[in-house]
Amino acid sequence: MSTVLGADGVTRSCSVNPAVTQPIGGQRLGELRVRRPTQQFTYHYLTPTPLEIHFLQLKDDGHSLPTTFHNNITFYEENHFQGRCYECSTDCADLHSYFSRCNSARVESGAWVLYEKPNYKGYQYILSPGEYTDNQQWMGFNDSVKSCRAIKNVYGNVWKLRLYERPDFGGQMVEWAEDCPSVYEAFKFREVYSCMVTHGAWAFYELPNYRGHQYFLERREYPRHTDWSAATAAVGSFRRITEF
Incomplete structure (x- = not known):
């Protein structure tokens, strides 16, 4: 009590x-x-x-x-939780003063989006609770983590989104509520130009089987692929963010 x-x-x-x-x-x-x-x-x-x-x-x-x-993540400069570390429990637009590089992390609670550059830009990495002994475990392209966001307001048991094969919600539309390891096998297209997330939080991946560049999508409308910070409209797979 x-x-x-x-x-x-x-x-x-x-x-x-x-x-x-x-x-x-x-x-x-x-x-x-x-x-x-x-x-x-x-x-x-x-x-x-x-x-x-x-x-x-x-x-x-x-x-x-x-x-x-409560959300909590600890960043470490070296592999296997060694070197200088920084514990974070809130969004941070600029982490450069706390550590120079990030090669491992512990997510004690909450789900997080890590960004390669300050102000939530660059490569994105979506981490659920767990221990990450090296940055390859979050599919890092380098050891740069300069900003982070806690994923909020997604607790629940409903996930739903709508995918469109044209910008501004045009063309063929698919509504989905489950993980999808291969967009092409499920829907016979490889590019998603716009999206509406109506329930929950999602992760898009550039390649099938949850590989390649990652993109975090929360409940809102995305008229163009650039609205989820993607350089191209390629979406090979996507999944629900369910672990907190």
Whole structure:
């Protein structure tokens, strides 16, 4: 049981049960109970690994309450978690003052996008919780990591996107809700010129079987492939981001 102090100064309490109901898609459905002086609310979340409640923002009207989970990643200059390191728990547009290169990383919680250059530019690498003893484990093209973002607001059990073979949502459209190791085998085209992500977060890959350049897509519209920072419209595979 944890105590939470709301913006109005009224003390609430919350308790977290990480596995109170049935597994869903390999993940366990956990339960979060929040108690106000006169009301109690129950929320559910999917958790493949233990999640830490970072804070709760309680609305004065007592309606649905968003939860924010703690994100944490540690960067190391050398392979196998050696050399200078830097622990990060929030988005950072410029990491160059904390380390000069990155050859290994530990993602303790949350999912992250690493960028080759400052201000979220350059090559992208999408990391789920785990240990990465060298940068080849995240398919790094070099040892440069100069900015990072925590992937937010994607907890849930629904993923859906629409792929279009022409810019501005023209041409053939395909709606999909699962991982796809080969776009050509599934849809008979190799290029995606625009996309709508309606649910969840996704990773695009330039080549089949989740290889090549990576691109992070969140819930929004992408009228052109350049909107997800791709130099070309080639999409060989894509997958849901499900591990947090």
